Amino acid sequence: MKTSTKSHFWIKVFSFFTVIRGYNIAVLILAQYLTSSYILAPDKDLLDIIFDPQLFLLVLATACSCAAGYIINNFYDAEKDKINRPKKYLMEHLISQQSQLVLYFLINGITLIAAGFVSFNAILFFTIYIFSIWIYSTSLKRLFWISNLFATLLVIVPFFAVTLYFKNFEIIIFHHATFLFLVILTRDMIKDLENYKGDWVKQYRTFPVVFGYRLSKILISLSVVLTFLPIYWLINSSLGLMSYYFYFTIPLLLILLILLWQGSSQKRYLWLHNLLKAHILFGVLGIYFIYK
Template sequence: MVSRPQKIILLKLLSLVSVVRGYAIALMIAAQLFTAAFILSPEAPLSEVLLSGNLWWLILATALSIAGGYIINNFYDQEKDLINRPRRSKLDQMLRQQTKLSGYFILNFASVLAASAVSFQAALFFSGFIFLMWYYSHRLKKIIFIGNLTSAILSVMPLFILVVYFKSFSSIIVVHACFLLLLLASRELLKDLENLTGDLVLGYKTIPVVYGVRWAKIIGILLIALTFVPSMVLILYYDIHAMRYYFYMTMAILPYGALLLWRARERRDYLILHALLRLGIIVGVFSIVLLNPERLIYGWF
């Protein structure tokens, strides 16, 4: 039998996981590991890449800073979440605002400290990353177009630090980044459509608020259509091995998603589309392994 104090502790732990979006942090860690092993260091033994102390310091700095970013975003979005997500908002409120702010500063300090174990430049990068996440939550997310673009860029910045660390910049990375940015921008637009009620009440200048739902859908469909460009470039001009099947799948499914978006009427419709798009991103992260699946068997030493 679980006692009342134990229930409270459990609820607060669940609240913490909800606030910092534990699943999103886990996905970013997987994305960084796969990117490092299969894109940025394709020739180095896997054991050498995955046992690199500096890589794990960067991953730790990323996880801590993202957790802090979600906390400050939750702090500023408390009123909006009460309108758009009342059930999850009640769980999030199990943690006091003062506790959240204390955790935010501790996580950010620990993130910069972890990055400084790699280099001074890494510490500067994460300091800038942390500041940009705060400024996005405080100001930029309320500005039309700028908020969507900033959120998409913030989502890929932790991968950029790996490009700098491994000194492995190539055109295929740019094309992959374009594809991911378009997917993330589509996701941000879906989030704006989901949160329309709260944005209207609190005066956020999002695309659906300023231009209306119809134009927001048109822009969303355009973003989905643009994902075909980097997909075709990767398939036709780069040797991406079995990962091409992921892009074949996305090109087959995304037009159906665009149709569903056009027909969407209720918040539930946007939530379903958001979940499908998130699933596509998750599958894409794990599909990085398909760039060289034999590496998992023969590439360790």
């Protein structure tokens, strides 16, 4: 009986980490600390940054607000996910929707408490951010002309919290942000192709549902081509060994375009989506090699 209870507990824990996208949150935390240490404040000692209580609270607030965002997004996407990802849906809904709502408000409460220890401006920043995620989850994600752009902005915005904290507004920061924005936008549009069936059934007005696969692929191709601009800027900056990451990105994006136009299966789109996801992770790890 005890073994059964323990198994049930760990399954619930795994379900919770699936709902809040634990992998994404871990990458976000790592990215914020690496960005702080090697891009925003390279002159500061690494230990000073790691043990900076104000920065810790900002990162905590960011992680919690994003986790809560995944919960509310998951809550409103339940019926669509039942069609697109039935196995994932079953795992995530081992935690009832009522419990998910309770966790949503609890985690957002932790966000605002952590922000409150930093400053009033931090409270204001995260209040607007939380509200923006809620607006996106309830209505904006159904509008093809804004959903992808808004979703991508919601991923990028947390990095502005630490940027404002260190007051570093060098042009190289915006080159990195532009690159990340376009890669995430491309990934998000590929995800819409992957989720076409559920979006069509549940009447989500995503770009593929409204305009079809061909025009969606043209738009994705345009996003990829635009990504070469920040890559060019970054390659011509002093980024040490991380420059090789951007050199490698060029053939990777070209291969992605070829594979995108060659196939139209859900598995193909899932593979391309995960390819970009892995590439973003390598980019985060690559921050360590700036100036080396």
